[in-house]
Amino acid sequence: MKTNEKEVLFKVENLKTWFPIKKGIMKKTVGNVKAVDDISLEVYRGETIGIVGESGCGKSTLGKSLMLLEKPTDGKIMFHYQGGFKDITKFSKQEMFEFRKTVQMVFQDPYSALNPQKKIYTSFEEPLKIHGYDTREKREEVMQRVLKMVNIQPDYLMRYPHEFSGGQRQRLCIARALEVTPEVLICDEPVSALDVSIQAQVLNLMKDIQKELNLTYLFIAHDLSVVQYMSDRIIVMYLGKVVEVADSRALYDEPLHPYTRALLSAIPVADIHVEKKRQILEGEVPSPINKPSGCAFHNRCPMCMEQCKKQDPPMYVDKENGHMVACHLYEGKMMTGAE
Template sequence: MNGEKEVLFQVKNLKTYFPVKEGLLKKVTGNVKAVDGVSFEVYRGETLGVVGESGCGKSTMGKTVMRLLNPTDGEILYRMGGEMKDVAKFNKKELFDFRKEVQMVFQDPYSALNPSKKIGEAFEEPLKIHGIKDQKKRQEIMDRVIQMVNLRKEYLLRYPHEFSGGQRQRLCIARALEVNPSVLICDEPVSALDVSIQAQVLNLMKKIQHELKLTYIFIAHDLSVVQYMSDRIAVMYLGEIVELADSKSLYREPLHPYTKALLSAIPVPVINSGKKRIVIEGDVPSPINKPQGCPFHTRCPQCMQQCKTEKPVLLDRKGEGHFAACHLYSREEIL
């Protein structure tokens, strides 16, 4: 099925390291390996969910793909003008054009809007930057996108503090849609909202995606939200993708022990459902000194000797696009 789809993003061995500096001379003594060798593809029109514990590197990965952070290594290929181009090598003009096609919705709607500016001013600024000089045209675009997120045009005359959290997030989504992007990178867009408001925003995002034929990279730590929104899901642990599959396969038959533990933590609204919780012992290792072998072996209940010395490769374990980086599934089983 994926072979019939157009690849929009192709990320290859992406790494984002932050140097650790110590002493008076600020000597680099190590690196925080926030994203450490991530590879994946995003197809036009789909939603790729990215999930994992806090600190796993999912938000850093999203910001690096957007080029808000510069990658340490790897390629970020994006389809522009019919050909795949490396975003990491874009000059200022190319990056400007890329930012028009790929927009980001941030986690905190409170800090995403300038409290000293009216909503209309915040909306008008990106339109001016992207060359829409006619004030009437700008007003038409602002009116259209704010109505698209089920808010009234007169809200453009108000300040951010006059809105609820859900309304602010809808305003942030509307502002991202002003320049007609192809992709929205959503960094935990509903995690700061109440559950009832989350449902409204998620349904709105699905509706807008269908109407505008958008592609989403949807980053979250809430597994239920990711399941609802995503066509495919990448599970991250300690800066690496440990499992990647379509949503139904991942939730029906997870392969990696870490994914199984995450899914077992989803609350079930049934008393005595018989669902058994898999508790992960220990703490997440430091991203500065990652363990040798499999990054999860220090906490894995099924750890083998091979896991401690040999790093598993993310491979299609079933021949159906269900990738996992785990020694529990041998190469012979793949073939």
């Protein structure tokens, strides 16, 4: 399927991932942590889609849900599979095995992503054995190829993880994810644990690899400068919901949602002579267990109206550029996503 001449890989429809809260001897469910709460989105082949928001907004849970590392509570995750779309939550064991080759994940912490008791060779060889590379020669050929892509010497395979720097470890994690030739990489804050200079190296490396292999990235981060550099489109999340979606340039040039404006105002400017006006958000982030009525952002929003306290805003779409925002300020100015 193609939308605006772009091939859709993922179609997420009304996805919810809630974590039950249990109390008492009988472990009775008394509530839910609504980490991902009714999200719909599309991911196109070859793009980098950034996912941003404050800590606890549900970014990582969304990424893990798309991999089924967290089991969704409700909704559909439609994946382009064998010429059509199929809900991955209903995949058979064999279909899920094939899906794991197509979609891989790079985790936030390179220190815990590699087994400290095993040499890099063993950590790289195991997934290749599982996915059918039956001879040692074939496995070593793949290992050397992916290590070359991330600028690491093949003879380093016989070292242990503690013998590498943080940047090298993260490059090793990227290389391991590339072993089975995936189409999609879900990157969960892949550079947040690295020094700034090392971040730049890893980000440039990821861009080069994407261009070479035509990969699709879901890039999860809280550093808005990094997301701007990497992303074609950006999704802004707040308290488990999507509040704005736009092309990277459009979002940074003209953010529409008050929450997005506050986030962007926090980006530091490198010039000490430039004074930047910060938009300080008042109040605390509400609990994902007991969300406020209406718009979840209304208790911190400087532009809150009476309607915001009562009614959850729909997603409004600018039909000219596809910029989407969930805010009552745009009622009557844009069409709703349902139209």
